[in-house]
Amino acid sequence: MTRIIESLAEISSAYDALFCDLWGCVHDGLRAFPAAVAALQAYKAQGGIVVLVTNSPRPRASVARQLDRIGVPRDCWDVIATSGDSARAAMFGGAVGHKVWHIGEPQDASFFEPLQMLDNPAPITRVGLDEAEGIVCTGPFDPQADPSVMRPQFLLAKTRGLKLLCANPDIVVDRGETREWCAGALAQLYTEMGGESLYFGKPHPPIYDLARRRLSQLGHDIANARILAVGDGIFTDVQGGMGENIDTLFISGGLARAETGTAEQPDPALLARFLTGAQMEPGYTIGMLR
CATH class of the missing domain: 3.40.50.1000 (HAD superfamily/HAD-like)
Structure with missing residues (x-):
């Protein structure tokens, strides 16, 4: 107890x-x-x-x-x-390919800044879903929107066999008194739909x-x-x-x-x-x- x-x-x-x-x-x-x-x-x-x-x-x-x-x-x-940082090391190690579709807000752009801890980091280019070799999710496009809005894109991604790298396994977080969705909610949905999600945060x-x-x-x-x-x-x-x-x-x-x-x-x-x-x-x- x-x-x-x-x-x-x-x-x-x-x-x-x-x-x-x-x-x-x-x-x-x-x-x-x-x-x-x-x-x-x-x-x-x-x-x-x-x-x-x-x-x-x-x-x-x-x-x-x-x-x-x-x-x-x-x-x-x-x-x-x-x-x-843990997820960035995996991304620059090529875990989801070189061309990635980024799901997240503009403020998360620092995720793609060069990583000095790797000797030969993979070159990473952000592209649209139709060109992507993998997905990098730092959070929803809109933290207030229900994750289910991503179902059409996730269906296409799953059909193409794209892996989703989840940079934040949290499902929700409270910003002041407002509850917001996190990247973990999208990764959970993608997995439930039959896609493969890679996690790098707690737990x-x-x-x-x-x-x-x-x-x-x-x-x-x-x-x-x-x-x-x-x-x-x-x-x-x-x-x-x-x-x-x-x-x-x-x-x-x-x-x-x-x-x-x-x-x-x-x-x-x-x-x-x-x-x-x-x-x-x-x-x-x-x-x-x-």
Whole structure:
């Protein structure tokens, strides 16, 4: 059974590093959560390492600039691992061909910027669906539109045997008070229609491999038993952490705040029902990171 805690400080001494989610835990897409920032600053002050592990489809430099804009200070984290970087490495490695149809918003153009970590990156050209060898999905064209609007294009893509590279496995995200669809919803639809989707963010292993490489680049070799995964996505953050044999802290006041009856803290009975239904058992739960 999950243990409901009041603050990160209750358990932080047992861990040398956090793999901490961003959206829903540290910010809401528009502004930082002051209590979460303070908790991470306090954790770092005691010697902990904070790796921000995010399903953002953007390169880590772009995410860092976004955090600056919305008020997440750089002294509350050490390094960033994004699903975008993990997916970009696969794309430039030729995972979906050289000519790709991009599904996403104009602001995601940085996904296609040259990647320095590969010696011989594949040349990538964005083309229309009719010319494409594969699909790169960083998110919907319109985050408010139901994913089913893509069925006609996906039917053609599936018929042609195109693989879809999903740069963000999240299904939905809350931007302030508005819920938006993410790339994971489109990849899920494409798979349900018989297409093949490739995933690189949480809960899938590539992003955790990247997070460990980021730790190594900082000079740290930390055992799984000393790493804590933190996040509000039950099928991304929690499932991913459990799959990697990493202890998990579930933030119930994010995506699942209604289902868990979370105000300051979750309702124990509703939380238990939610976790049983999801067949997940995080080691710890807290209403919001603090």
